[in-house]
Amino acid sequence: MAESGKKTKAASSPDSKSPATVTPNESDKDTLSLEKGSNAKKFPLIKVMVFLILLLLVSGAGWLGWxxxxxxARQSDQLALVTMELNEQLKRSATVDSAIALTRRNQQEQADLFIKKINDLQLQVTAQGARIAELGSTSRSDWYLSEATYLARLASQRLQTERSTKNPIALLLQVDAILVKLDESDLLAVRSAIAEDISRLRLAGEVDVEGVILELNALSRQIDQLELIEFATKEASVSEKSEGTALVGTEEETLSQRFSNLISEFSQGLSKLIKVRQRDRPIEPILLASEEVVVRNNLRLFLQQAANAVLREEQDIYTISLGGAQEWLTTHFQMNPSSTLLQDRLAYLEKKNIVQELPNINRSIRALEAFLVVRESRIIGVLENDPVLDSEPTRP
Known part of the structure; x- marks a missing residue:
């Protein structure tokens, strides 16, 4: 409608050449030119409007984006804060869980400890009841233990007084047999101590004091049967006596007897012509006949000194006495088979050890006494003094 109005105004404007001279082509051109002019005026306005619209759109989009x-940003901050709080909560919950687990473990340990203590107390109460029941009367085991203790002490005493290991070993074996009859596991340590004492006694050996003394006494009684070195006066009297008896006998004997006597007299005379004397040692003066008793008593004195040394366990005196006896025997007595046998026995006895080793066997006594003390303390002990009752459980 605007364009039609504009066309009408153009057609009716006074500035136009004339209506009669205007052709249809010209009118179309004018119309086109007018449209172009109007379009040229409208285009910058559209640009501005489009630019403003775009600017508004961009601004709005930017503002909306911002x-x-x-x-x-606020949501991410809040999310980070929530995440942090959640992590802290998780940490706290983990700490609480570990604390709860530790508490449960401690409670379980305490419960196990209480159960164990209750069981121990029950066993102790049962044992205390049995031991308290024994207070009123002496039991069979008490008699056996008293007897075993007495025998162990007697073994130690006999070892010191008799200086022999034979009887102490027998007594300790009796003690061990008594403990076997009791059949208690707590006595194993006591039996071990007794076995060690018995082994010490057996390893110490046994000196046969009685045998040595009896043999020395027997040898002393054989001294009177030994032959001393022959004296000169005795040899002369013996020869004269034999000649006198030969003269008397010749008158009464037959011819055959005379012949045998002649042969014996010839052999005796020949033996007087040849004499063998040992010169490997200094020549001792010939003793008188009255000194024979002194010589025998001196040899007997050597043997008595050796016997006394055996009783006192004096090894040096024993050896010296037997050595002196052997020297005295070879000096003043004839070395015939009896003297040689006596000298051999003296040499054998000289090598003997007469000192008896006495081990310490008090370990078995101490073990028995310790067992009795522990047993009595268990019987008369009070439960309040028990370490199980004194110890309090640790609280978590």
């Missing part, structure tokens, strides 16, 4: 970014 607002959205702010919202997202």
């Amino acid at each position: 607002q959205q970014w702010q919202v997202q």
Whole structure:
């Protein structure tokens, strides 16, 4: 409608050449030119409007984006804060869980400890009841233990007084047999101590004091049967006596007897012509006949000194006495088979050890006494003094 109006105004404007001279082509051109002019005027306005619209759109989009970014930033901050709080809560919950687990473990340990202590107390109460029941009367085991203790002490005493290991070994074996009859596991340590004492006694050996003394006494009684070195006066009297008896006998004997006597007299005379004397040692003066008793008593005195040394366990005196006896025997007595046998026995006895080793066997006594003390303390002990009752459980 505007264009038609504009066309009408153009057609009716006075500035136009003339209506009669205007052709249809010209009118179309004018119309086109007018449209172009109007279009040229409208185009910058459209640009501006489009630019403004775009600017408004961009500004709005930017503002909306900035607002959205702010919202997202706040949300991310809140999310981070929530995540941090959640992590802290998880840490606290983990700590609480570990504390709860530790508490449960401690409670379980305490419960196990209480159960164990209750069981121990029950066993102790049962044992205490049995031991308290024994207070009123002496039991069979008490008699056996008293007897075993007495025998162990007697073994130690006999070892010191008799200086022999034979009887102490027998007494300790009786003690061990008594403990076997009791059949208690607590006595194993006591039996071990007794076995060690018995082994010490057996390893110490046994000196046969009685045998040595009896043999020395027997040898002393054989001294009177030994032959001393022959004296000169005795040899002369013996020869004269034999000649006198030969003269008397010749008158009464037959011819055959005379012949045998002649042969014996010839052999005796020949033996007087040849004499063998040992010169490997200094020549001792010939003793008188009255000194024979002194010589025998001196040899007997050597043997008595050796016997006394055996009783006192004096090894040096024993050896010296037997050595002196052997020297005295070879000096003043004839070395015939009896003297040689006596000298051999003296040499054998000289090598003997007469000192009896006495081990310490008090370990078995101490073990028995310790067992009795522990047993009595268990019987008369009070439960309040028990370490199980004194110890309090640790609280978590």
